[in-house]
Amino acid sequence: MDTNELAPEHAVAILANDYSFSYPNCSPVLSGLSWEVPEGSFQLMIGTTGSGKSTLLRCLQPALSPAGTQTGLLRVWDQVRSAACRGEFDPCVGFVSQSPDNQLVCDSVWHELAFGLENQGIDQHTMRKRVAEVAHFxxxxxxxNKRTDQLSGGQKQLLCLAAVMALRPRLMVLDEPTAQLDPVAEKNFLHALFRINRELGVTVVVATHNPEAMVDYATSAVCLSDGKLGPVDLESLRAGVSPVESLRRHVVKDGPVHVRARDISISYPNTSTLVLDRxxxxxxxxxxxxxxxxxxxxKTTLLKxxxxxxxxxxxxxxxxxxxxxxxxxQNPKSLFVCDSVAEELKEWQNACGYTDEDWLAWADRFNLLSRLELHPFDLSGGEQQQLALAKLLLTQPTLLLLDEPTKGLDAQAASNVAEAVLAYxxxxxxxVVATHDMTFVQLLADRVTLLFNGQDALTQTPDEFFADTIFYEPKDNLFAQMMEHVSYANKWAKTYK
Structure with missing residues (x-):
């Protein structure tokens, strides 16, 4: 579809010309970037982990714009983005992040929907009307009337979207919004986003490492690489149709039990509501x-x-x-206590006995050598995920418990993580891995347990599980295609000898 057909001629939501941005004392993240998004578009933005997608999206909303040096032109509607407007809130631009827990600020659903309106000084009559409208939509x-800490991840992300829409933005910017959603919640969220775009005319820009799930909703796509944006053919982003085959050479069918849970029950904090029930x-x-x-x-509760x-x-x-x-x-930041990537990788060196060569090798395997002097919180979400995994694997554990290890990772980074886990x-x-990534499950798992209603509903092999399901299915995406070429004499194998 031609995106220019979605709006009157010359209506442009985003315009960038020779735009560059760099963090203090760092090389430019964005360099001489040009970008034009027609009003009414639904545009996908792809790019490798750490390519600058989050930085560019945050520059669109002055209240979230990072500190740094910017040159060139970046305009949203008729408002030019500059250092002078940094910190100001633009109600025309809505922003939804990868983690709803980092965005939700109120303890109840109704208050979350009203919070932004209260901050904008909207009168009570208008506020009630808008809250009622978005709640119904x-x-x-x-x-x-529920508490936000009692919502599922899908409900939380939908609430973030609804709360932003109550402010009636003309541009909706989303940074990996489905990274933590299960396959069903992902479809529901994307359908809501599609309705916002088509029915309400809101321009949508989504940064994603999972474009194949969004191709049918999008009108265009761009790729951020080397600080610049280039067009991408939407059809090239579709998943393939080949079956995804397991990479396990020796599937474990029987053997001693390493860890076992027996009829455990756990409730939410300060409530009697059970998360796990026997x-x-x-x-x-x-x-x-x-x-x-x-x-x-x-899943996370059982893992804990x-x-x-x-x-x-x-x-x-x-x-x-x-x-x-x-x-x-699930949040790798909880493992970080040092001021640089290098210090994080060395933190447990004396206690665990690994060498400088060992931690440098892990930095190389996860493409972190150029990031060693950065603070861990200055890394992209995907880079933080890889740093946390490298830090843990340096300790040579015999049991690894992973909560969403491939979330927010591009195909190359996801394959790096999967290869490391496979060799392990x-x-x-x-x-034991809690995940929504069904491709990862099919490639690496020996057993799959489906949790439902607080209980283990069933445990099967991946082939048995995926043979009879319509919602959970591995995809022949770029990650799966990269993993087809994994060699067992790979760069990871010597780590565990």
Missing amino acids: FGIESWF CSLSVQAGSLHALVGGNGCG ALAGVLKPRLGQVDNSALAHQAYLP IEAGNTA
Whole structure:
């Protein structure tokens, strides 16, 4: 579809000409960039992890614009973005981030919908009207009075979108909005975004590492590389049709149990509502066991129970590797305590006995050598994920507990993570992975447990699980295609010998 057909001639939502941006004391992230987004477009933005997508999107909303030096022209509607307007809020630009927990600020759904309107000084009559409108449009009425900490991940992300839409923006900017959503929640969220674009005429720009899920909604696509944007053919972003085959050479079918949960029950903090209700799990030594299910089904809670972070109200967890385990939480920032990437990788060197060559090798494998002097919080989300995994693998654990290890990663970064985990498992170690990435599950898992209604609904091999499901399916995407060429004599294997 020609995006110029979506709006009157010459109506431009975003215009950039020779625009450059650099963080203090750093090389330019964006360099001589040109960009034009016609009003009414639904544009996808792709690019490798750390290419600057988040930086560019944040520059569109002055309230979120990062500190740094900018040159050239960047205009949103008729407003030029400059250092002088940094920190000011532009209600014409809505922004939705990857993590809803980082964006939600109120303890109840109705208050979250009204919060932005209150800050803008909207009168009570108009506020009530707008809250009622967006609650109805997004189907929020049934959970309108709930606490935000009781919502699923999909509901939280939809609430973020609805709260921004209550401000009636003309441009909606989203940074990896579906990275933490299960396949069903992802489809529901994208349908809501599609309606905003087509029915309400809001211009949409989405940065994503999962373009194949959004191709049918988009009108155009661009790729950010080397600080510049270039057009991308939408058809080239579609997933392939070839079946995704397992990469495991020796699938673990039987063997000793490494970690086990027996009829455990765990409730939400300060409530009697159970997240897990008599849930059981047995993980065999030397296997990769995947936990799947909808947002809010209890995957993270079960992972924390296995790690000993949460204590069940009822039931028992037996973990023979408790003293030799490593746990990667959903937010990798919680592992960072140092002022540079290099210091993070060296933090446990004395306690675990690895060498300078070891941590430098991991930095090289995850393409972090050029980032060693940066503060970990200055990395992109994908780079933070890889840094956290490298830091844990340096400790040589025998049990690895991973919560969404490929979220927010481009295909190359995801394949780097998957290759590292594959070599780790093939060396005889054990992993439990909570994930929404069905391609990762099919490629690497020995067993899949589906969680539903607080319980383990079933446990099967990936082939058995994917043979009879219509919502959970591996995709022949760029990540899967890259993994087809994995060699077992690869750069990771020697790490675990």
